[in-house]
Amino acid sequence: MLEAEYCSQAKVTRQYFMMQVLEYIADVRRAVALARGHERTSIGFVPTMGALHTGHASLIRAARQQDDFVVVSIFVNPTQFGPQEDLRNYPRPLERDLAMCREEKVDLVFLPSATEMYGDGSFTQVRVELLSRTLCGAHRPGHFDGVALVVTKLFNIVQPDRAYFGQKDAQQATIIRRMVRDLNQPVDVVVCPTVREADGLAMSSRNAYLSPEQRTQAPVLYRSLQMVSLAIAKGEHRVEQLRLLACVEIQSVKAVNIDYLELVDPETLQPVNQLGRQVLAAGAVRLGAARLIDNLLIDVPD
């Protein structure tokens, strides 16, 4: 399924002299070891599924700023898609992605095939219990197991000092932070702020699925989260009231269906009954062919 685009890859590789584009794990290991060389070189890593946008660029820039050698992986990971999900249709604008990587001065792009990553399949599962079962995990069974597996594999292949993730995928970031801690993975997880369009819509590769009309409707999710934040600042602390506020706002746009809208503990991701010092307001909605997620980490005034 992923084979088609790799045919054009050898050609693409030749266009970029500064940046390595590698398909094989062994080559990546060698290149990273060489980069690390004799002295202490820090390796920054941005794992992606491609279809890169400004959000990804902000991660790459953060890595570029902190680390000596920046690795980006582009891999549409089949194990994190459910059978009814958009694995086949997920956008794969490889040449544009590589152009952006070159522009952002990425040192190495790891571009494996599914075969290179999984061979004859994986008997081994990595599962972050509790955190993987709520929010998106409840609506996408197995999704975060697939994420935990592929991120563990990528960490072991690239062996970065720091890895960069977006706050937009708050649950993913929380799960990976916990996994790194539980498994003692020798990597610092850096979570960077959500990058938004001018109207507030969180950058996402899946925004490409939106029709022009849907695109004008999509910011309602962020707007609803902002309303929650504002209400909390004004003293509304009743969780059910806050949820209702957000849901009513979202439902004002008929085309949008709510998967969930929750106020959860930022560490455990479990719904809260009363507000602590910080709360994560997180939602997922469906709009046409797109499933959109967003969240706000909100400080609660005493």
Added chain:
Amino acid sequence: MLEAEYCSQAKVTRQYFMMQVLEYIADVRRAVALARGHERTSIGFVPTMGALHTGHASLIRAARQQDDFVVVSIFVNPTQFGPQEDLRNYPRPLERDLAMCREEKVDLVFLPSATEMYGDGSFTQVRVELLSRTLCGAHRPGHFDGVALVVTKLFNIVQPDRAYFGQKDAQQATIIRRMVRDLNQPVDVVVCPTVREADGLAMSSRNAYLSPEQRTQAPVLYRSLQMVSLAIAKGEHRVEQLRLLACVEIQSVKAVNIDYLELVDPETLQPVNQLGRQVLAAGAVRLGAARLIDNLLIDVPD
């Protein structure tokens, strides 16, 4: 539960000038990084639960021979014991273990507490499906999940180039080999031959549980496996016949109870109906307070 012996550790540490004994993950990382230094130093790692015997010594010697810097961990891992198992009573002769490590010229002993390893617990599970459910896995639910978790953690802490395991724990070795492959863990797994007493009994820390009389009975497991091997060499290829042969031999000793006696595929660990080119004959028996395991990897003549 593990705290008692660590009180005497500072004292113990001072006795050995050549060998580092470290309790904290951060210290181990620092020591390994320092050892690796500016040039290519290879790190060999022997994870153990202590109660070291000649079998462990053979692993350490293999590491000593191949690697520049040898790390041994001693950690009685609670997550691989079932609630009814021998976690409390597992032998912990710490000073003798450290003496053996010193004798075998170990560079670093990692001696963590359960708190250092697990803190407030692990949400994350590492599970090697299929391979973990047969043989000992069927009799010790969760055991190999605990092994996979702790070995992954230890690999991430020590970051060895090679890790050494005994063929005596054939299922464990197979599971770890598969896990390393599935997760792309950057370590070579080296499996060393089973070391036996003069009468054939496989070396095991749990042999300490045997009374003198039981000790004379214990070699029956190995003897039964040898009978299988001999019968195969003589042309007996009927799996049920071979199993029966072994079971009858074991049952000749009344005090011994069979947990399982199987002929399995060495890669998948699934019972075979007919012999391939190689077969793993593996058994587990209970004798008094001890659960003993053993196995033979048998080449099948055409």
